[in-house]
Amino acid sequence: MNPDANVVDTVIDAVSAVFMIVGAVMSLAAAIGLLRFPDLMSRMHAATKPQVLGLFLLLAAVGLQLRTWWVWPVLLLAWIFQLLTVPVSAHMVGRAGYRTKHLHRELLSTDELEAVVLKAAEAAKAPASDGGRSPAAE
Amino acid sequence: MMELVLTVTAVVLSLAAAGAIVRIARGPSLLDRVLAADVLLAILGAALCIDMAVNRHLNNLMLLVAVSIIGFIGSVTVARFVADRREHLNES
Numbered sequence: 001m002n003p004d005a006n007v008v009d010t011v012i013d014a015v016s017a018v019f020m021i022v023g024a025v026m027s028l029a030a031a032i033g034l035l036r037f038p039d040l041m042s043r044m045h046a047a048t049k050p051q052v053l054g055l056f057l058l059l060a061a062v063g064l065q066l067r068t069w070w071v072w073p074v075l076l077l078a079w080i081f082q083l084l085t086v087p088v089s090a091h092m093v094g095r096a097g098y099r100t101k102h103l104h105r106e107l108l109s110t111d112e113l114e115a116v117v118l119k120a121a122e123a124a125k126a127p128a129s130d131g132g133r134s135p136a137a138e
Numbered sequence: 139m140m141e142l143v144l145t146v147t148a149v150v151l152s153l154a155a156a157g158a159i160v161r162i163a164r165g166p167s168l169l170d171r172v173l174a175a176d177v178l179l180a181i182l183g184a185a186l187c188i189d190m191a192v193n194r195h196l197n198n199l200m201l202l203v204a205v206s207i208i209g210f211i212g213s214v215t216v217a218r219f220v221a222d223r224r225e226h227l228n229e230s
Contacts (some may be wrong), residue, residue: 012141013140016191021146022142024154025150027155027181028153028154028157031158031177034158035157035201040167040170044157044190047176049222050181054180054184055180055183055184058188062190065190073194075199081207083205084204085206086210089214089217090215092218093169095183095217096169096217097169100169102169108144
């Protein structure tokens with residue numbers, strides 16, 4: 001019984017060590033991507049790696065090292081809140097980057113937002129040409 | 139083995155934090171700096187996790203949950219008020 005427990009202990013230690021090293025390498029990959037990618041959109045692609053997968057691997061390493069069951073719901077809570085909040089900030093940064101033209105158009109393979117933006121601009125222009133502002137002007 | 143893991147992750151995370159700080163200092167636009175600050179926060183969370191895992195305590199757990207809940211407010215606020223002040227577009 002005792003040698004079995006030792007083997008299980010060693011295996012759990014090795015798995016959590018691998019998780020920790022891979023999670024740290026995710027952060028390094030994000031930093032390299034931030035330094036080397038040419039524009040904001042591709043830098044955003046690199047920046048999400050430590051925020052989701054890196055945090056998941058490191059939280060799993062914490063849970064494996066502590067070897068208690070009650071800590072897993074708290075770690076899951078931290079990860080789920082990260083999953084809920086990271087897309088919000090990424091959406092806002094990407095939207096602001098698109099509207100202020102922080103992107104290289106020649107690097108885009110497709111731009112699905114452009115048609116929507118043009119349509120919205122047309123819709124906004126149509127009432128204005130009918131004298132939509134005339135009560136304010138008079 | 140844990141000492142080796144701690145050394146390797148400390149070196150890797152220090153290099154990653156240095157890269158993010160270089161991007162904050164050099165970033166051509168405000169949004170690049172905000173993005174690099176988000177990455178720096180993620181690296182800080184990774185360092186807190188590794189400290190807890192190697193030393194087998196839970197002192198940083200509530201700090202980690204709080205960071206993951208409210209960490210996005212800063213970048214959302216900055217992205218809401220960003221404006222384009224550059225001379226030439228498509229330069230970034």
